[in-house]
Amino acid sequence: MPRQRFQTLTEQMFYILMALKEECCGTDIMERVRTITEGTVQIGPGTLYNLLDQFQEEGMIRQTRVEGRRRSYILTDHGLAVLEQEYRRIQTQAELYRRYF
Amino acid sequence: MAQYTYRMNHRPITDFTGITGWLEKMAAKGWMLDFCGTLFWKFRKIEPRQVHFSAIYLPIDCNGFSPVRTPEAEELEELCAGTGWYWVSSMYQLQIFANEEADPAPLDSDPVVQVESLHRAMMQNVLPSNIILLVIAGVMALFCWSSIFTGNFYSNIGFGHWLAAFNFTIVILMVLGELAIYYIWHKRAKEDAQSGFLRPTRSFPGLMMVFLAVLLVVYVLWVCALPWQSQLTALSNLFIFILVRGFANLGRKNEKMSSWANIAVIAFLGLWVVLFPVISISIRNQIEASTHHPQSVVLYEGREYTLNRDEIPLKTEDLMEIDPDLQNYTCEIESFFPCRITRNTQHHLWGNTGTPMLYYTIWDYPLPLYRDYFLDQAINEEFYPTHGELDPEVWEAEAVYRLQQNGQPQNVYVICWEGRIVSLHIRLETENPELTAEQIATIVEKLKP
Numbered sequence: 001m002p003r004q005r006f007q008t009l010t011e012q013m014f015y016i017l018m019a020l021k022e023e024c025c026g027t028d029i030m031e032r033v034r035t036i037t038e039g040t041v042q043i044g045p046g047t048l049y050n051l052l053d054q055f056q057e058e059g060m061i062r063q064t065r066v067e068g069r070r071r072s073y074i075l076t077d078h079g080l081a082v083l084e085q086e087y088r089r090i091q092t093q094a095e096l097y098r099r100y101f
Numbered sequence: 102m103a104q105y106t107y108r109m110n111h112r113p114i115t116d117f118t119g120i121t122g123w124l125e126k127m128a129a130k131g132w133m134l135d136f137c138g139t140l141f142w143k144f145r146k147i148e149p150r151q152v153h154f155s156a157i158y159l160p161i162d163c164n165g166f167s168p169v170r171t172p173e174a175e176e177l178e179e180l181c182a183g184t185g186w187y188w189v190s191s192m193y194q195l196q197i198f199a200n201e202e203a204d205p206a207p208l209d210s211d212p213v214v215q216v217e218s219l220h221r222a223m224m225q226n227v228l229p230s231n232i233i234l235l236v237i238a239g240v241m242a243l244f245c246w247s248s249i250f251t252g253n254f255y256s257n258i259g260f261g262h263w264l265a266a267f268n269f270t271i272v273i274l275m276v277l278g279e280l281a282i283y284y285i286w287h288k289r290a291k292e293d294a295q296s297g298f299l300r301p302t303r304s305f306p307g308l309m310m311v312f313l314a315v316l317l318v319v320y321v322l323w324v325c326a327l328p329w330q331s332q333l334t335a336l337s338n339l340f341i342f343i344l345v346r347g348f349a350n351l352g353r354k355n356e357k358m359s360s361w362a363n364i365a366v367i368a369f370l371g372l373w374v375v376l377f378p379v380i381s382i383s384i385r386n387q388i389e390a391s392t393h394h395p396q397s398v399v400l401y402e403g404r405e406y407t408l409n410r411d412e413i414p415l416k417t418e419d420l421m422e423i424d425p426d427l428q429n430y431t432c433e434i435e436s437f438f439p440c441r442i443t444r445n446t447q448h449h450l451w452g453n454t455g456t457p458m459l460y461y462t463i464w465d466y467p468l469p470l471y472r473d474y475f476l477d478q479a480i481n482e483e484f485y486p487t488h489g490e491l492d493p494e495v496w497e498a499e500a501v502y503r504l505q506q507n508g509q510p511q512n513v514y515v516i517c518w519e520g521r522i523v524s525l526h527i528r529l530e531t532e533n534p535e536l537t538a539e540q541i542a543t544i545v546e547k548l549k550p
Contacts, residue, residue, distance in 0.1 A: 005217075012211040026180040044210035045180035046157040046198075050218045051211075053160065053173075066172070069179040 006058060009086045015041055016051055017083045023064050023074040026052065055079065106132055107141040111306035111313070113279050114195045115223055117156035118301035124197070128152035134199070137192035139370075153200045155186065155208035158222035160194070181208070194222040212294035220287055228280070230368075235276050237372070242269035264323040268316055275312050279304075322470075342373055399426060399450060406450045413445040415547040417457045420540045421529050440475075441465045460526040463548070467520065479515045479524040480504070488515070495538070497545050512536075521550045 006013070019032040029052075030043050052073060055061040060079030065072040075083070108127070112119040124134050129151060132144035157177070177196070178188050185202045198208055209215040245266035282303060290300040324335045345366065394409040411432035418425050433444040443463040449456035464475040480488060485504030493501050496516050504513040512534055514525045525544070528534070536544075 010211050010213050012214070026176065027183060030180070030183075042206055042210060044207045045177065045184055045186060046155065046208040047211045047214045049157070049177045049180055050214050054214075054217075069172070069175045071176050 005054075006060070006082055008089065009082070011041060012043055012047055013051060014083070014086055016043065016048065017055070017060065017075060017079055020061055020073055020075040020079070023072050025065075025067075025070040025072045027070070029073075104146045105135065106144050106146075107138075108132075108144060109140055109310075110137070110142050111309040112304045113227070113283070114193055115219060115227060115279075115283050116302045116304040117195075117219070119304050119306065120195075120197070121154040121156055123306075124154040124199075125152060128154075128199075134189050134197065137190045137195075137197065150201070151203075153202075153205055154189075155198050155200070157196045157198065157208065158194045158218045159196055160218075160221055160225060184208075194226055209299075212290075212297060212299035215299055216287070216290045216294045223283060223287075227283075231276050231280055233372075235273060238269045238272040238276070242266060242273060245269060264319050268319050268323070271312055271316055271319075275309070338373070342370060345370060345373075394431060401427060401450060408450055411445075413447060414463075415445070415459065415461065415544060417447050417459050417529070419543050419547060420527075421457065423457055440467070440471055457530075458526070458528045461548075462524045464522045464524075465520060465550070466522075472517070472522070475522045476515070476517065479522055482513070482524075485511060485513055493517075495541055497549060516548070518549050521548075523548050 009017070015033045015036060016029055018036060019029045024032060026045075026048055029048060030045070033041055033043050052061065056063065056073070058078075059076055060082055061073045062076050063071055064074050110120070110123075112123070114120075127134070127144055128147065129149055131147055131149035133147040133152065134142060134154075135145040136143040159173070159177075174188070174196070181187065181198060185200045185205050186198045186208050187200070189197045189199045191197065200208075282305075286300065286302055293300045394411050396407050397410050399406045399408055408427075408429045409431045411430045413430050413432050416425070416430070417423055417428065427450050429446075429448055429450055431446045434441065441464075443465075445459070445461050445463070447459040449458075462479070464471075464479070466472060466475060480502055482504060485506050487505040487508065488502045489505060489510060491501040491503055491514075493499060495501075498516050498518050500517040502515040503510045504515065505511060512527050514523075514527070516523045516525065525548075527536070529536075529540075
């Protein structure tokens with residue numbers, strides 16, 4: 001089944017949104033995701049760039065500052081709602097798994 | 102040793118696997134991408150080494166078309182800075198990055214995002230431009246094929262029509278093929294991306310090269326089959342295309358061109374390429390070379406008449422008795438490399454007033470491929486929609502046709518000799534309009550090559 005745009009999030013989308021709980025710029029996002037996931041997930045710059053553009057388009061994040069070539073972003077309420085919806089989805093999956101096994 | 106080389110790119114911009122693979126092979130051979138031109142990509146000499154390439158598709162609203170490094174593009178470079186990836190060149194929305202580390206982290210880490218960004222570029226740019234191209238080529242092909250199949254037998258074999266129809270059909274096949282390959286890939290790639298796998302793209306550069314070569318050959322043949330005025334128009338159109346494209350490339354390279362100017366140039370040139378064969382036909386240069394005719398002034402019934410005294414191969418007085426002093430002889434020669442068209446007219450100084458009249462066009466052609474084109478022109482006259490065949494032996498010709506009006510044969514003959522076609526409009530004696538065997542023999546003697 002084709003995925004509706006951001007109805008469900010890929011791993012990369014999920015962690016990028018998580019990293020934007022606090023304002024940060026692109027390079028910091030990559031670093032923060034690496035820290036959050038203890039190095040298990042690495043975000044490619046191309047993916048990050050496209051996702052930041054799409055998240056902004058959907059109103060899930062907003063740009064806060066521009067300093068030279070660096071742009072900073074932060075999660076919006078809508079972005080937080082999408083993130084929480086994804087969290088509940090994963091949680092449901094995990095609970096079902098636990099109940100079954 | 103040359104420091105730069107140019108290679109033609111036969112891959113569509115959606116084929117990132119093909120493009121990056123090709124660039125990696127070129128780098129391994131010692132050629133690093135320097136600049137993506139429209140058709141030819143420029144490479145500079147380097148030490149042969151392994152270089153990794155990756156492609157990113159920027160949306161139009163992120164200035165994907167901008168040759169200038171925009172803040173958005175600089176942000177992307179900033180993100181790449183710590184990863185070893187650096188920007189090399191761009192073409193439309195396709196941004197090409199390179200990395201010279203041994204095992205670099207991928208530029209794109211999420212296949213879902215990668216497939217979506219490519220699809221967005223496809224929907225914003227490639228699809229609309231291909232649809233426009235398809236519509237224009239479709240209309241033109243329809244026009245050409247319908248005129249071939251609905252015309253009479255002789256218009257069926259009009260050389261120019263066949264070439265144009267063939268070329269537009271090839272364009273349609275190329276566009277449809279490219280779109281079909283993309284949509285099959287996208288359908289499968291979307292599903293694969295859910296499992297974290299990026300399906301490689303595919304194109305057929307060898308086949309594309311063959312198509313382009315065929316298009317070029319057909320185009321050259323088509324230009325050769327045009328009258329010289331149209332040949333000039335076709336060549337000047339090509340020159341304009343090269344000039345505009347050259348300036349646009351210069352503007353892109355020196356970053357002195359806005360995103361919208363780039364889009365406008367691309368759109369203009371795209372339309373120009375498709376339409377300039379049409380322009381070449383429709384805007385036929387009507388300026389005829391001014392011909393200086395030898396003239397004489399004749400006094401007749403108290404009035405002065407200025408008459409042309411050109412030499413023409415067949416004259417009315419060769420066929421009947423008339424006073425040549427009162428005749429106007431005009432010969433117009435059109436150069437039509439490698440052919441020659443001569444239009445000859447002879448009439449009484451009063452003009453077309455029921456007096457004997459002679460008008461004939463001679464098409465001389467060195468190659469048989471022009472025969473059908475000229476025959477088509479000779480035989481398809483507006484006032485003579487039908488024709489009948491005559492015995493060619495009498496005319497010592499390959500074929501002879503007599504044009505008809507309302508089913509009635511007229512004194513208009515199309516005679517085909519080897520290397521020459523003559524369309525002869527002749528009016529001698531009103532009472533007896535039929536040509537005698539002697540007159541035919543004289544015509545043959547004077548006009549047969």
